[in-house]
Amino acid sequence: MAQVPTIPPAGAADRPRWSVVIPAYNCADFLARALPEVLDQLGDRDDAEIVVVDDASNDHPERVVDALGEGRVRLVRGERNLGAIATFNRCVTEAKGDLVHLLHGDDEVLPGFYRAMEEAMEDPAAVAAVCRAQDIDAGGTTLYTTRSYREGTGVWADALPTFAVSNRVRTPGIVVRRRAYEEVGGYRLDLPHAADWEMWTRLAAHGPIVFVDEVLARYRRHDGSHTSELVRTGANVRERVEAIGTVCAHVPAERRAATVRRALAYSVYFAGSTALRRARAGDWSAAGHQAREAARCGALIPRAVELTG
Structure with missing residues (x-):
């Protein structure tokens, strides 16, 4: 079996509540659409960090960060292209917060996302929270809305057997406790197109997953993806x-x-x-x-x- 990457502990000193870490590769235009809503929800909080991790893009994401980041967004620039999965692991390693949100640079959150997900993660036993999401096209038109897997917000009792059959998580719609990443390890590099699916299943086997019965994220489907x-x-x-x-x-x-x-x-x-x-x-x-x-x-x-x- 391939080795699962190790996620080093973040340390306890001055640990923020939130880490929003945005992996980006040649999606500067979409990044410019995603950042304002994140800043609107978390920009005034002292216990939140927002980090863009650039995988050696050539479309200058630093210009988006400079123009829209309001001094609240940190840019981590990759010297060479690592690929999506290695970049996800770098994102988690960069994150110092208790709650980690990997928001891909071409996806978005809707108003109320961080409030609802934080409330869902109040029980320290919960390893992750998942919300409903919209699939959108390049222009932002809604194509599909994911369904409810339980009525109301609460523990997703059959998350493990559900996840093992198919990937029911839209990546912008999941928040993971950093401690859980430290305990289960990072995303597997030997599954370049299914590493997220395996990760969600691994987390569901590790501890409770909370389902948030609200549509709070947007997953973009476009020809350039x-x-x-x-x-x-x-x-x-x-x-x-x-x-x-x-x-x-x-x-x-x-x-x-x-x-x-x-x-x-x-x-x-x-x-x-x-x-x-x-x-x-x-x-x-x-x-x-x-x-x-x-x-x-x-x-x-x-x-x-x-x-x-």
Whole structure:
């Protein structure tokens, strides 16, 4: 098994309540849309830090920080491009706060996000809080809103089996206690397109996840994103299948094979639905790749035990 990166302790001295850490790579225009709302909610708080971690962009995110940061935003500049997952680990390491929010540079939060998530994390036993989110396009138009997984805010009782089957978390909609990152480790570098899914499942196996039944974050889908590139080739589904065994290893052994079968079945549905959407949009190449991956996932279901390791 690949080694899980270690997250060093942040130390207790002058520890802020919040760390909003924004990984950014060639998304300066979107970063300019995200920063004002973060500052509006946390800019006046002495117990919050806001950090932009630039992965060696060439579109000058420092200009956005200088223009909009109000002296409250710290920029950490990468000398070379590390890639998304290594940058996430760098973000968590940079964070000093009790509550860590990794807000990708092309995503956004809605008014009330930090208040609601802080209230959800009042119980120190909670390792993370997840809210509902909107999927938006490049221009900010809402495409989809994630559903409620429980009525009202409270502990997500079946978070672990739910996460193990599919990634139900939009990355701007989760806040993680830094202590939990220190205890479970960082994002796995051997899962370049599924590291977040594995992380959420690992956290759910570690302690309580609180579900916040409010729409408070916005996840941007656009053609320039890494995810869109993966969809065009079917690599998103292939990586998902490769990760299923690792993700489901966090489920109790007696439920592992059944969970793998459910995860594969969901992969068939996911890839098939994506194929239909891409076909309706006239993207026949992507539709074909997704349809082929759906068929491949279906063929793997009888072999689910082999994927449990």
